[in-house]
Amino acid sequence: MGVSLKDVALRAGVSVKTVSNVVNNYPHIRPGTRERVQRAIDELGYRPNATARHLRTGRSGIIALAVPELGNPYFADLAAAVIDAAAHHGHTVLLDHTAGLRTNETLVSQGFRSHLIDGLILSPIQLENEDLLRRTDGPPLVLLGEREYDAPYDHIAIDNVAAARLAVRHLLDLGRRRIAFVGARRETLRQPAHLRLRGWREEILRAGGTPRDELVVATDGYDRLDGAVAMTRLLALPEPPDAVFAYNDLVALGALRVLAERGLRVPQDVAVVGFDDIEDGRYGGVSLTTVAPDKAAIARLAVDCLIARIEAGAGGAAGADRAAIVPRRILPGHTLVVRESTTGRARAAEPRLVPG
Amino acid sequence: MGVSLKDVALRAGVSVKTVSNVVNNYPHIRPGTRERVQRAIDELGYRPNATARHLRTGRSGIIALAVPELGNPYFADLAAAVIDAAAHHGHTVLLDHTAGLRTNETLVSQGFRSHLIDGLILSPIQLENEDLLRRTDGPPLVLLGEREYDAPYDHIAIDNVAAARLAVRHLLDLGRRRIAFVGARRETLRQPAHLRLRGWREEILRAGGTPRDELVVATDGYDRLDGAVAMTRLLALPEPPDAVFAYNDLVALGALRVLAERGLRVPQDVAVVGFDDIEDGRYGGVSLTTVAPDKAAIARLAVDCLIARIEAGAGGAAGADRAAIVPRRILPGHTLVVRESTTGRARAAEPRLVPG
DNA sequence: CTGAAAGCGCTTACAG
DNA sequence: CTGAAAGCGCTTACAG
Numbered sequence: 001m002g003v004s005l006k007d008v009a010l011r012a013g014v015s016v017k018t019v020s021n022v023v024n025n026y027p028h029i030r031p032g033t034r035e036r037v038q039r040a041i042d043e044l045g046y047r048p049n050a051t052a053r054h055l056r057t058g059r060s061g062i063i064a065l066a067v068p069e070l071g072n073p074y075f076a077d078l079a080a081a082v083i084d085a086a087a088h089h090g091h092t093v094l095l096d097h098t099a100g101l102r103t104n105e106t107l108v109s110q111g112f113r114s115h116l117i118d119g120l121i122l123s124p125i126q127l128e129n130e131d132l133l134r135r136t137d138g139p140p141l142v143l144l145g146e147r148e149y150d151a152p153y154d155h156i157a158i159d160n161v162a163a164a165r166l167a168v169r170h171l172l173d174l175g176r177r178r179i180a181f182v183g184a185r186r187e188t189l190r191q192p193a194h195l196r197l198r199g200w201r202e203e204i205l206r207a208g209g210t211p212r213d214e215l216v217v218a219t220d221g222y223d224r225l226d227g228a229v230a231m232t233r234l235l236a237l238p239e240p241p242d243a244v245f246a247y248n249d250l251v252a253l254g255a256l257r258v259l260a261e262r263g264l265r266v267p268q269d270v271a272v273v274g275f276d277d278i279e280d281g282r283y284g285g286v287s288l289t290t291v292a293p294d295k296a297a298i299a300r301l302a303v304d305c306l307i308a309r310i311e312a313g314a315g316g317a318a319g320a321d322r323a324a325i326v327p328r329r330i331l332p333g334h335t336l337v338v339r340e341s342t343t344g345r346a347r348a349a350e351p352r353l354v355p356g
Numbered sequence: 357m358g359v360s361l362k363d364v365a366l367r368a369g370v371s372v373k374t375v376s377n378v379v380n381n382y383p384h385i386r387p388g389t390r391e392r393v394q395r396a397i398d399e400l401g402y403r404p405n406a407t408a409r410h411l412r413t414g415r416s417g418i419i420a421l422a423v424p425e426l427g428n429p430y431f432a433d434l435a436a437a438v439i440d441a442a443a444h445h446g447h448t449v450l451l452d453h454t455a456g457l458r459t460n461e462t463l464v465s466q467g468f469r470s471h472l473i474d475g476l477i478l479s480p481i482q483l484e485n486e487d488l489l490r491r492t493d494g495p496p497l498v499l500l501g502e503r504e505y506d507a508p509y510d511h512i513a514i515d516n517v518a519a520a521r522l523a524v525r526h527l528l529d530l531g532r533r534r535i536a537f538v539g540a541r542r543e544t545l546r547q548p549a550h551l552r553l554r555g556w557r558e559e560i561l562r563a564g565g566t567p568r569d570e571l572v573v574a575t576d577g578y579d580r581l582d583g584a585v586a587m588t589r590l591l592a593l594p595e596p597p598d599a600v601f602a603y604n605d606l607v608a609l610g611a612l613r614v615l616a617e618r619g620l621r622v623p624q625d626v627a628v629v630g631f632d633d634i635e636d637g638r639y640g641g642v643s644l645t646t647v648a649p650d651k652a653a654i655a656r657l658a659v660d661c662l663i664a665r666i667e668a669g670a671g672g673a674a675g676a677d678r679a680a681i682v683p684r685r686i687l688p689g690h691t692l693v694v695r696e697s698t699t700g701r702a703r704a705a706e707p708r709l710v711p712g
Numbered sequence: 713c714t715g716a717a718a719g720c721g722c723t724t725a726c727a728g
Numbered sequence: 729c730t731g732a733a734a735g736c737g738c739t740t741a742c743a744g
Contacts, residue, residue, distance in 0.1 A: 004736090004737055004738085005737065005739095006737080014714075014715085015714065015715045015716075016715090016716095016737090016738085016739095017714065017715060017716085017739085017740085018713090018714060018715080020738075020739065020740090021713095021714085024739090028713060029713070029714090030713065030714090033713085033714085047467075047470075047471070048737085048738080049411075049471050049736085049738065050471045050472055050738095051407055051410050051411045051416070051471050051472065051736090051738090052411050052720090052736070052737035052738035052739090053737080053738055053739075054407050054720095054738090055405075055407045055408050055411050055720050055721070055722085055736090055737080055738070056719080056720050056737080056738045056739045056740085057720085057738085057739065057740095058720080070426065070432045070435055070436060071429055071436065071635070073427055073429070076426045076427045076432055077427060079426055079453075080426060080427065080453065083453060094450055095450075095451040097435075097439060114403075115403070115404075115405050115406045115407055116406055116407065136401075224635060224638075224639050253636075253639050254639060256639075256641075257638075257639045257640070257641075260641045279427070279580060280609075280636050282580075282613075283580050283609050283610060283612075283613045283640075284639075284640050284641060285612075285613075285616045285640060285641020285642065286641065360720090360721055360722085361721065361722065361723095362721080370730075370731085371730065371731045371732075372721090372722085372723095372731090372732095373723085373730065373731060373732085374730060374731080376722075376723065376724090377729095377730085384729060385729070385730090386729065386730090389729080389730085404721085404722080405720085405721050405722065406722095407720090407721080407722090408720070408722040408723090408736090409721080409722055409723075410722090410736095411720090411721080411722075411735095411736050411738085412721080412722045412723050412724085412735080412736050413722085413723065413724095413736085414736080
């Protein structure tokens with residue numbers, strides 16, 4: 001440790017500028033010079049110091065991805081996709097974990113660690129609009145997920161209302177009439193922004209039904225246990241639901257577990273649809289019908305947007321005026337993956353995990 | 357962006373040294389001075405530039421954790437625990453993803469990104485001993501996981517042989533006599549270091565049984581699909597097993613899925629034990645008996661070891677001679693969590709997910 | 713095509 | 729208790 005440009009320059013008998021040129025692949029270098037420098041680099045085992053470069057250029061080549069829960073496979077998948085997409089741009093990803101807490105999300109968005117990163121992709125849960133408006137500086141920011149904000153930042157998310165309606169329509173088509181919605185987090189229950197809940201409501205109304213409040217169960221979080229608790233409450237109803245649309249797959253899996261414990265048949269007694277298409281959903285005793293967001297597209301679009309903002313900021317005339325930013329809203333696609341938890345059999349495309 | 361120590365010094369009418377002292381909480385500063393400086397800091401919204409500090413001190417306050425698969429909840433849990441433990445030492449964690457590939461693991465261990473981090477915790481899959489011996493410089497390194505190496509690095513892992521024997525003994529105690537081992541990765545099959553397989557063998561021999569080769573199924577990876585494929589092969593045997601000990605929970609869950617598809621009863625027809633104690637295992641149609649490593653202890657010990665090495669290196673007289681490092685091997689604890697997949701009922705301590 | 717020099721924002725002996 | 733100055737390892741106008 002400790003071989004610097006200067007050491008290489010000394011050995012090759014050139015200036016540090018020339019070594020820097022070789023390292024950075026500048027076009028116009030005399031072949032002999034390049035060769036001599038390259039040999040010195042190899043002999044000395046020189047490797048550029050990213051920190052010094054960062055200090056000088058103001059660019060680290062690192063972007064951060066802040067997600068609420070790494071333990072949720074959805075975010076693990078998303079992280080993998082973001083890492084891929086960033087690699088295409090020669091960027092490294094720093095993974096951050098907010099636990100879905102407002103304080104952490106605010107901290108991250110305010111530019112905690114901002115000297116380290118060129119940009120931030122944030123998937124917020126509790127962050128409020130005012131937290132975002134209070135953000136005065138910090139690197140470019142791209143938002144992910146269901147929450148909608150009135151702030152000058154790009155936002156990438158599938159059309160959650162449409163996706164939820166797709167799921168509910170599927171249940172209606174199967175003849176279900178008492179469809180519960182499980183997983184509305186308490187503090188967001190009143191917000192108009194709770195898009196999946198809105199989709200549930202709209203689709204039931206469209207079909208001529210009545211969205212019943214007693215069939216909407218608020219939860220503390222979005223985890224399996226929350227789904228289990230909610231399902232238990234639903235089964236205690238005088239007239240339990242014949243279908244459940246869960247906020248996400250983890251919640252749905254918790255619900256499935258309780259149904260299994262009670263000896264209820266899925267989907268005969270209760271059909272279940274999740275959201276996210278995590279791998280776990282394919283491997284339970286009953287495989288899970290779910291809404292599959294196009295994660296690769298989400299990741300790619302988010303990274304592309306962010307990189308564009310970073311580069312615009314660098315070349316920005318008169319200092320990229322934040323107020324002048326026109327935020328982009330992009331809607332990647334989604335599909336409904338039908339499996340046993342609604343139809344009682346695996347779909348044609350994946351009849352069985354293993355043939356035989 | 358752009359407020360430096362110098363700006364603060366100018367405003368407060370002191371030297372940069374004094375500002376630096378205030379920022380770093382040096383004890384002996386005249387109260388009036390500190391106050392004046394603090395006010396300037398607040399007014400200007402100054403925040404120290406971590407990159408410059410890193411360049412100067414050689415310490416970034418960042419440690420890297422490189423794991424094979426973020427999608428495996430075991431590693432997600434472990435990552436969360438490491439982040440916690442590192443925070444106690446005022447360190448930030450950079451998460452790295454190797455996909456369990458030798459090239460990536462070598463790259464990471466060789467000090468890719470080494471200028472950014474103070475130390476590395478690596479959980480290798482395919483890394484070979486020679487890859488490790490070829491490591492000439494790079495920051496302190498702590499190894500995690502089942503693979504054992506003859507190289508001068510600390511290694512934190514539970515006693516995998518003992519843990520495997522515990523699992524197999526449980527199956528033997530239940531009267532099972534044809535116990536399969538599923539999940540030996542092909543390329544590691546011949547290695548004596550495949551500790552869980554060794555535990556399986558030893559425990560069967562101890563009980564007076566015969567470890568049968570046809571009951572050991574190699575897999576391509578350690579994922580659900582691998583478990584499903586392996587289980588399918590086992591069921592095609594003339595005499596299928598009456599129990600399965602899986603390399604990890606994901607493999608076990610894949611096996612459970614195939615058993616469910618075939619209409620076989622768990623545990624009556626086939627009992628299943630996994631390894632890792634991931635949350636998914638508690639929520640299937642049949643909850644999974646599993647070996648639970650003490651993840652918090654693993655994380656804490658790994659971080660403690662690493663920080664100790666980092667600080668020793670910094671203060672090391674005559675440059676911490678790598679050959680002089682005496683590697684530490686530490687064995688955190690583990691327990692067997694008995695659930696439905698072996699006993700047919702949830703254990704007393706967690707009878708049902710939700711009472712009622 | 714290449715060199716000499718300034719400077720990114722810090723910390724840290726060295727003085728006083 | 730505080731200041732002036734060097735230097736961490738780079739990149740980048742500015743010359744030539």
